[in-house]
Amino acid sequence: MAGWSVNEQKVPQGRLALFSYISVALVISLLVGFWKLQVVQSGHFADLAERNRIRYIPIIAPRGAMLDREGRVLVDSYPSFSILLLRDDPKQLEKSLPLIEDGLGIAHEDLQQQIDAARYEPKFQPIVIKPAATEADIAFVESHRADIPILELMMVQRRRYPHGEMLANTVGYVGEVSPQDLEKNPDKYRPGDIVGKAGLEKEYNEQIVGTDGMRRVVVNSVGKMMRTLDDVEAIPGKPIQLTIDYDLQAVAEAEMADKEGAIVAMDARNGEILAMVSRPAFDPSDFAVRIPPKEWAALNSDPQTPLLNRAIQAQLAPGSVFKIVVATAMLESKAIPPTFTAYCPGYAVFYGRTFHCAEKQGHGTVDLHQAIVHSCDVYFYNVGQRLGIDRMSYYASSLGLGHRTGIDLPGEVSGIVPSEDWVQRVYHHKWYAGETISVAIGQGALTVTPVQEARMVAAVASGGNLVQPHLLKDMQNLKVDSFPISEDTVEQVTQALYGVVNEGGTGGALKLQNVEFCGKTGTAQLMSLETGSRLGLGKGRNSGWFVGFAPRRNPEIVVAALVQNTKLFGAETAGPVVRDIVKAYYDKKNGRLTPPPSTAENDASPEASQATVVAQGAPRP
Amino acid sequence: MKDRPHIHDFDWVLMGIVGAICTMGVLEIYSSTHASGMAGMQWRQLMWIGIGLVGMFLISRVDYHTLMDQAPILYVIGVVGLVGVLVIGYSRLGAKRWISLGGGVNFQVSEIMKLIIIIVLARYFTEVRTDRLTLRDLAKIGLLTVVPMALILKQPDLGTAMVLVPVAVVGAFLAGIEWKHLAIGLIVIALLVPLGWNMRRHLKPYQQQRIQTFLHPEEDQRGAGYQILQSEIAVGSGGFWGKGFGKGSQNQLGFVPVRYSDFILAALAEEQGFIGVCVVLLLYLGLILRLVDNAQKAKDKAGMYVVMGVTAILGFHVLVNASMVIGYMPVTGIPLPLMSYGGSATAFVFLALGLVMNVRMRRFVN
Numbered sequence: 006m007a008g009w010s011v012n013e014q015k016v017p018q019g020r021l022a023l024f025s026y027i028s029v030a031l032v033i034s035l036l037v038g039f040w041k042l043q044v045v046q047s048g049h050f051a052d053l054a055e056r057n058r059i060r061y062i063p064i065i066a067p068r069g070a071m072l073d074r075e076g077r078v079l080v081d082s083y084p085s086f087s088i089l090l091l092r093d094d095p096k097q098l099e100k101s102l103p104l105i106e107d108g109l110g111i112a113h114e115d116l117q118q119q120i121d122a123a124r125y126e127p128k129f130q131p132i133v134i135k136p137a138a139t140e141a142d143i144a145f146v147e148s149h150r151a152d153i154p155i156l157e158l159m160m161v162q163r164r165r166y167p168h169g170e171m172l173a174n175t176v177g178y179v180g181e182v183s184p185q186d187l188e189k190n191p192d193k194y195r196p197g198d199i200v201g202k203a204g205l206e207k208e209y210n211e212q213i214v215g216t217d218g219m220r221r222v223v224v225n226s227v228g229k230m231m232r233t234l235d236d237v238e239a240i241p242g243k244p245i246q247l248t249i250d251y252d253l254q255a256v257a258e259a260e261m262a263d264k265e266g267a268i269v270a271m272d273a274r275n276g277e278i279l280a281m282v283s284r285p286a287f288d289p290s291d292f293a294v295r296i297p298p299k300e301w302a303a304l305n306s307d308p309q310t311p312l313l314n315r316a317i318q319a320q321l322a323p324g325s326v327f328k329i330v331v332a333t334a335m336l337e338s339k340a341i342p343p344t345f346t347a348y349c350p351g352y353a354v355f356y357g358r359t360f361h362c363a364e365k366q367g368h369g370t371v372d373l374h375q376a377i378v379h380s381c382d383v384y385f386y387n388v389g390q391r392l393g394i395d396r397m398s399y400y401a402s403s404l405g406l407g408h409r410t411g412i413d414l415p416g417e418v419s420g421i422v423p424s425e426d427w428v429q430r431v432y433h434h435k436w437y438a439g440e441t442i443s444v445a446i447g448q449g450a451l452t453v454t455p456v457q458e459a460r461m462v463a464a465v466a467s468g469g470n471l472v473q474p475h476l477l478k479d480m481q482n483l484k485v486d487s488f489p490i491s492e493d494t495v496e497q498v499t500q501a502l503y504g505v506v507n508e509g510g511t512g513g514a515l516k517l518q519n520v521e522f523c524g525k526t527g528t529a530q531l532m533s534l535e536t537g538s539r540l541g542l543g544k545g546r547n548s549g550w551f552v553g554f555a556p557r558r559n560p561e562i563v564v565a566a567l568v569q570n571t572k573l574f575g576a577e578t579a580g581p582v583v584r585d586i587v588k589a590y591y592d593k594k595n596g597r598l599t600p601p602p603s604t605a606e607n608d609a610s611p612e613a614s615q616a617t618v619v620a621q622g623a624p625r626p
Numbered sequence: 627m628k629d630r631p632h633i634h635d636f637d638w639v640l641m642g643i644v645g646a647i648c649t650m651g652v653l654e655i656y657s658s659t660h661a662s663g664m665a666g667m668q669w670r671q672l673m674w675i676g677i678g679l680v681g682m683f684l685i686s687r688v689d690y691h692t693l694m695d696q697a698p699i700l701y702v703i704g705v706v707g708l709v710g711v712l713v714i715g716y717s718r719l720g721a722k723r724w725i726s727l728g729g730g731v732n733f734q735v736s737e738i739m740k741l742i743i744i745i746v747l748a749r750y751f752t753e754v755r756t757d758r759l760t761l762r763d764l765a766k767i768g769l770l771t772v773v774p775m776a777l778i779l780k781q782p783d784l785g786t787a788m789v790l791v792p793v794a795v796v797g798a799f800l801a802g803i804e805w806k807h808l809a810i811g812l813i814v815i816a817l818l819v820p821l822g823w824n825m826r827r828h829l830k831p832y833q834q835q836r837i838q839t840f841l842h843p844e845e846d847q848r849g850a851g852y853q854i855l856q857s858e859i860a861v862g863s864g865g866f867w868g869k870g871f872g873k874g875s876q877n878q879l880g881f882v883p884v885r886y887s888d889f890i891l892a893a894l895a896e897e898q899g900f901i902g903v904c905v906v907l908l909l910y911l912g913l914i915l916r917l918v919d920n921a922q923k924a925k926d927k928a929g930m931y932v933v934m935g936v937t938a939i940l941g942f943h944v945l946v947n948a949s950m951v952i953g954y955m956p957v958t959g960i961p962l963p964l965m966s967y968g969g970s971a972t973a974f975v976f977l978a979l980g981l982v983m984n985v986r987m988r989r990f991v992n
Contacts, residue, residue, distance in 0.1 A: 016930040017757075018922060020800050024934070025918045031945055032911040036904060038952045042862040043900040050862025057859065058875040226856075226880035 059234065060224045063195070066215025067162040069242035071176065071205065073251040074277075074478060080176055080206075080289075082162045086138040088146060089131035089157040092120070101153045108145040108153075109135055131157060133197075137293075157230075164199075164206075164293040171258050172249065174283035174314035175414065175476065177204020178292035202292070204314065205247070205476060207415050215242035246478040248277035252598055256589040257282045260582040266548070266567040267315035267455045269474070270586050273463035273560040276472030276483065278412070280564075280586065283315040317410075317417040319567060320452040324527030325363075325380045325511075326462075326550050327401070327447025329498060332373060333465055334400035335388050336494040343497065346372045349383035355442050360386050363528075377501035378510035380526060382446045389445020394436060397444060398424035403488045404461045405471050406453050411484055412474040420457055423450040447527060459565035462525070462552045464488065466502075466560045468495050499523060499557045511576050512551070515584040520591050523560075524553030524583060526576040547571055551579035555587050562590045635987040636686075640916045644964060644979065647909050648675055650902075651965030654894045657872045658886040667886055667967055674969045678976025685980030686987060690745075690932055693981075697749040701770070704742040707735040708777035715781075723781050734970035736778045736786045741977055743790050744935030746770060747797050752928040757802040764807060767794050785958035788946075789939055796938035797931055853883040858953050860889075860896040861903075868899025887966045888959060891951045906965070910944045920986050929985035936978040 042050065067082035088109065092098060098120075106113050116134060123132045135142060138158065146156045164179050180202040182194045194200070200214070201207035218239035223231045257268045257280040270280040287304055304312055313319070335341050351367035353360050362368065362382040368375070376384035389397060401407060407422030421427070423444060425436040443449035453461075456474055464471045471486035502523035506512040511526045527550030549568045554560035564586050568578035592598040652675075656668040693700070707725070715722040716732060724732040750770065754763055771794045778787040799808070860876035869875070874896035876882050885893040895903050914937060921933040940963050947962040949955040961968055963975045 017800050021922050028914045032907050035948045039903045046862050047865040050859050053859045054863035057881050
């Protein structure tokens, strides 16, 4: 044996025993530790384990469709897939990014930007990197499950606008709920929820939004779904039926295809909007998927304001259309005898200023009927001067101008009906008498919207029923304002408006066979500076109006058309548009309507080209 | 008195306990991995156990005195090996711990160093011969321990480096450390902890992270704190009776980190509950007490030091690993002996037990 181990001392039994006791004590303290976790706090940890294991995946409810008055689909929803990127594993992320960029065709900068934007979000929350996956994208994700485990598919519901730009400004568009709305309604919305942002999508969001369902799935530690536990099915949103008539809408869209402006076609009896157009428009489908920032900026800064619904948001001088109001004021107030005549030499001088008539040669001696039929400005200068601004503004206001019509769309504007009071309030100066003369022919500070025009004319022709324009077919609590107009007045004014079209008046080229088609032209040469710059229109450009209706008494249909940014007059541009829509209405009623093109995107429809030809020969307003 | 060691002198009680622990380990490895891409791992663990048993038998045949004769040479070989790891070692997961033996077999030198330090310190303590350790002795023991520790730390492998400490501490305790030295030592350690905390900038980032995580596990849900938290969730959600074999969601769905190795006790706690944990920890306690019993019955102090060196290392492993699983200690990468999956670690335990058998079989031999 080696020298180092000759020691034969006894082993230290005491200290070994002490070691044993310490071991026992340590094991007991460990058991106490396990006891605390496994018995005392086991409920808490069982809860955490469940939360770990179970992920709640929303099943997105489709938004309700929008149907026209005959149940034809204008807007609906369809299921689609979004591609999610799981970000828990930075190494895998780094490795897979080039493959993902390649496979899904996403630019490197775009993808990197999206990842950077989400860097403060919890890492276990996946981000959407491709909102609308194509079939090829889905195939790519499915076939690379093994080597790119950080991609996941999520079913979503998307809005479909099968007719493209048709009715776009009215229908509006959808988008992700804004942070402000989220803050206001934390119970109602979750981040990423799709809500209506404009138009009917916004107005009726509550009705058409569905209730999302929920799927409970078991996920593993990298978030991969292992199996489904249970489903709470989504409740689809209810469809809404609109008052829109697809056939008329298609005609109206085709009429406006190459124009700028708006159309409102309304059932004069109850306020149902049959067609509504605003041009230029946009394709709401662009918003159905996340809209690229560049495209959004372009739509917003476009001087032609495609996002504006001109039918309810364009405020322009009504021009000669306003003569309907002035005539009504003249007859109803009895301030001027109905037989009042004026001599028109082509101009008139008031307060030292010369006001021209649109007809430079002059109309000679005219009465009210002829003054409306031929749109004599001098006659109405005289009437306006005698009535005074406050009487005109009272009737304008009573016929719904200067107020919102109450149409079921967000963002309607009220227009302006100037009065002495209004000038005092807004500009803090006294009313200039000369302004009265301008207002009498629908110029000056006076502005109206197309939908107000339609409603005003419908009210006059029906003896004073101011209907509430609306787009929802079964709208409850419709408000009808009554401003009774005497039978004599209605008869005289409507006869004159019939004359405009049927007695060789300013709308003489618009005559329709077998239809009592009446109307009034208007050309707004001036507009408020604010509106002008907002609509991006330069000086010297006209806005042509035509408001038409049929039949003459108690009309069924009233159509207001506005064609902007044109060198032509109202009768030449807006007139044919209105006539064609009224004609289509009667053709359909009599079962003679040719089916419209499947979508309104065909620019060269027969109506449109015909209208242009007719317009060339039309007389001036 | 016999003059040859006999197979009947093998500690069959100890082997029974070892067998029970190994069985629970292999079953839990199976449960943790059978549904994953690592299925079949239990067979490899059984293979390591088999290899370990052979190694144990072989090492028990060589008289431990003969091994202790070679202590200086073994120590030099171990230190050179550790240096070799740093120079020509093979890196995996950011740490250089392995030397390739060719043919795809990689060998973790620090595991062998654990055996060597047991033998070296046992010999040193035996040579002291008195019941009093002088400060000079303590300094020498410290130096002998610190050199390999520093080399292992350099790999970096904080866990294995720490494992060498209890061999020295327990040895010193048994060799008769004076209470005042022990007290001073404890005070120095108590002072060194805050100092070390201030020196943490010199630690590797992953070590800093581990300490940070240990102190504030909730701060970093998906980082290193995630491991401890998930382990605690697994243990806690297991409750008293456990969720059943193969039915732990934390385990089966992979929330428990390295559930077949360092965190195998968390996986077992989830599926077998507090009851299962009691069985396992009591088996380990039985193992420790049986080892102490062997030390008490050793023929000489040399044998006692060898057995207690082994006991110190195994006990330390169990203590640190179980504490980590319930969040009482930071994640250090110290496996649970005989249960955690791993070739080198399992082989080490069996070789260490071989030393114990060696001592036991020679208790009656002259």
